[in-house]
Amino acid sequence: xxxxxxxxxxxxxxxxxxxxxxxxYETEIDDIELDSIGWMRCLxxxxxxxxxxxxxxxxxxxxxxxxxxxxxxLLQYFNITD
Amino acid sequence: xxxxxxDAFVSASGNTENYVDYLELENFAYKPRRKTFDQVxxxxxxxxxxLSERGxxxxxxxxxxxxxxxxxxxxDSALIMLGxxxxxSRKNDNAxxxxxxxxxxxxxxxxSDRKVSGGIPCFTAEELCxxxxxxxxxxxxxxxxxxxxxxxxxxxxxxxxxxxxxxGSVWSSNNFFRFMKxxxxxxxxxxxxxxxxxxxxxxWGCIMNKVNASIGNDMNLLQCLTHLEPSILLAPPNFxxxxxxxxxxxxxxxxRASLGKNMRYLLTGMAPIDNEILWFFxxxxxxxxxxxxxxxxxxxxxxxxxxxxxxxxxKPIIDICFSDEGELITNSPAPIxxxxxxxxxxxSPMPFRRPTGDMGIADEDxxxxxxxxxxxxxxxRSGKKINPAMIExxxxxxxxxxxxxxxxxxxxxxFNINITIISESFDGRNTDEIRDKVCRLREIQELxxxxxxxxxxxxxxxxxxxxxxxxxxxxxKAIDILCSSER
Numbered sequence: 001x002x003x004x005x006x007x008x009x010x011x012x013x014x015x016x017x018x019x020x021x022x023x024x025y026e027t028e029i030d031d032i033e034l035d036s037i038g039w040m041r042c043l044x045x046x047x048x049x050x051x052x053x054x055x056x057x058x059x060x061x062x063x064x065x066x067x068x069x070x071x072x073x074l075l076q077y078f079n080i081t082d
Numbered sequence: 083x084x085x086x087x088x089d090a091f092v093s094a095s096g097n098t099e100n101y102v103d104y105l106e107l108e109n110f111a112y113k114p115r116r117k118t119f120d121q122v123x124x125x126x127x128x129x130x131x132x133l134s135e136r137g138x139x140x141x142x143x144x145x146x147x148x149x150x151x152x153x154x155x156x157x158d159s160a161l162i163m164l165g166x167x168x169x170x171s172r173k174n175d176n177a178x179x180x181x182x183x184x185x186x187x188x189x190x191x192x193x194s195d196r197k198v199s200g201g202i203p204c205f206t207a208e209e210l211c212x213x214x215x216x217x218x219x220x221x222x223x224x225x226x227x228x229x230x231x232x233x234x235x236x237x238x239x240x241x242x243x244x245x246x247x248x249x250g251s252v253w254s255s256n257n258f259f260r261f262m263k264x265x266x267x268x269x270x271x272x273x274x275x276x277x278x279x280x281x282x283x284x285x286w287g288c289i290m291n292k293v294n295a296s297i298g299n300d301m302n303l304l305q306c307l308t309h310l311e312p313s314i315l316l317a318p319p320n321f322x323x324x325x326x327x328x329x330x331x332x333x334x335x336x337x338r339a340s341l342g343k344n345m346r347y348l349l350t351g352m353a354p355i356d357n358e359i360l361w362f363f364x365x366x367x368x369x370x371x372x373x374x375x376x377x378x379x380x381x382x383x384x385x386x387x388x389x390x391x392x393x394x395x396x397k398p399i400i401d402i403c404f405s406d407e408g409e410l411i412t413n414s415p416a417p418i419x420x421x422x423x424x425x426x427x428x429x430s431p432m433p434f435r436r437p438t439g440d441m442g443i444a445d446e447d448x449x450x451x452x453x454x455x456x457x458x459x460x461x462x463r464s465g466k467k468i469n470p471a472m473i474e475x476x477x478x479x480x481x482x483x484x485x486x487x488x489x490x491x492x493x494x495x496x497f498n499i500n501i502t503i504i505s506e507s508f509d510g511r512n513t514d515e516i517r518d519k520v521c522r523l524r525e526i527q528e529l530x531x532x533x534x535x536x537x538x539x540x541x542x543x544x545x546x547x548x549x550x551x552x553x554x555x556x557x558x559k560a561i562d563i564l565c566s567s568e569r
Contacts (some may be wrong), residue, residue, distance in 0.1 A: 006273075010175070017328075019331055028392040030506075031530070031542050035327060035328075035480070035483075036300075036324055037304075037318075037321065037324035037325050037327075037328055037340070038324070038328060040301075040303060040304045041304065041328060041340070043304070043305075044304050044305065044308070047305075051109055052111060053107055053111050053112045053305075054110075055107055056299075056302045056305075057301065058302035059273075059301075061156035079274075
């Protein structure tokens with residue numbers, strides 16, 4: 001699993017569940033039309049795609065205010081630095 | 083007959099059939115953990131030894147920042163077995179609030195993961211659950227006064243300290259579990275914060291009635307549902323509404339996929355739920371059973387698998403009546419709450435016969451319908467009474483990411499009905515279209531008084547002022563803010 005796997009997985013899942021193909025790395029989390037269950041479904045789908053569990057506290061951390069930051073948190077969680 | 087929670091925990095001894103499940107994250111994978119009731123009992127006894135060695139025993143006041151973990155449940159149970167009194171807070175409460183509660187209730191110890199302790203000894207649930215060879219059954223204890231102090235924002239939004247009685251807890255949770263006919267093949271998922279009294283109450287109900295329990299939290303809820311496959315879930319209306327919205331967007335069966343394979347009892351309460359959501363779930367083969375209770379009294383009315391009527395909160399499970407004004411009055415043999423505390427002292431005790439503040443009506447078959455808060459009732463010029471809470475809920479469901487408040491405002495000479503829709507932003511939304519949708523609601527069309535529909539944008543900080551400490555939208559707070567703001 002590398003940086004690209006994680007980032008593209010996050011983007012694909014969020015675009016799919018929010019039904020918004022314009023979501024990009026720069027998109028702010030608040031601008032994505034997803035409610036709490038929607039984000040929980042994103043987490044589950046990301047876990048399924050990556051084949052491993054993500055600590056929900058990392059995923060739902062308040063510092064993840066954009067898709068880019070969310071990807072950054074996941075990369076740090078999986079200790080991927082390349 | 084179980085008389086006290088001490089007896090309830092002792093009754094778990096030797097029970098290897100029932101269990102408590104929870105998830106742990108290990109090496110990037112969820113590991114389901116299972117503890118039989120017998121193991122739960124042994125873990126409690128072990129924790130009692132750790133607490134005793136640290137000086138905690140009968141009547142010791144312990145501030146406890148409880149989290150939704152198995153170990154916190156064990157600590158909570160051990161404190162009860164020892165006869166200590168827990169002052170329960172949420173992990174997310176800020177340090178000042180915790181310090182204030184420690185001082186107010188003269189807490190001698192703190193159980194928390196924080197490093198702050200207000201100058202008193204502080205232990206983590208983790209260390210209190212470490213293996214102790216000296217574990218032995220403590221002396222039987224029945225509380226004569228309050229077992230716990232908990233905090234509830236209620237409808238006013240201001241957290242109040244409530245005294246929790248052991249007698250009321252035992253009686254009310256047993257009464258609820260028996261009425262619902264939960265059985266030993268069931269598994270109850272408890273995921274809302276344990277600092278919310280009803281969640282601990284559900285755990286005790288599981289132990290006393292030999293119903294399996296599973297513990298999760300509001301962040302790993304979907305994983306708990308799919309990995310632990312509970313059969314009973316109590317969730318707020320918002321959870322079902324969000325699931326409904328997700329289902330609307332896709333052909334996939336999101337509801338079934340989210341709820342796990344064994345779900346048979348979806349329960350909701352705590353706030354009104356739109357009948358449309360209830361019908362939607364009913365038609366998809368996933369009935370939601372609406373129940374009604376109050377922190378002070380416990381469960382009051384419940385729909386069950388055998389008797390469910392959409393649009394009602396079910397049949398009473400305790401003695402109730404209605405006042406001439408239509409207010410629902412309870413007469414519980416054992417209320418859960420002894421009374422409210424102020425500055426660490428119990429104010430006047432809670433009467434057994436208690437007005438709920440809710441307007442209600444019972445149909446010919448005894449199913450009760452709640453019409454809203456009595457103080458919220460708006461009397462139209464025609465004399466017709468409307469209760470705004472249900473209409474506000476409908477509006478909220480019509481307009482995503484919004485709240486709504488309906489209240490009377492005095493114009494230069496007459497009263498008008500003001501309907502305010504509140505959101506962080508209406509950018510990119512067609513407010514005329516929203517207004518049109520709201521006007522088409524039957525309840526709005528039936529308003530005989532003049533009304534206005536307004537849109538109110540509040541940034542994140544201001545938005546937070548509309549909510550109670552427990553995250554519930556407070557119409558009282560909202561109306562105060564809306565009326566005082568320059569519009």
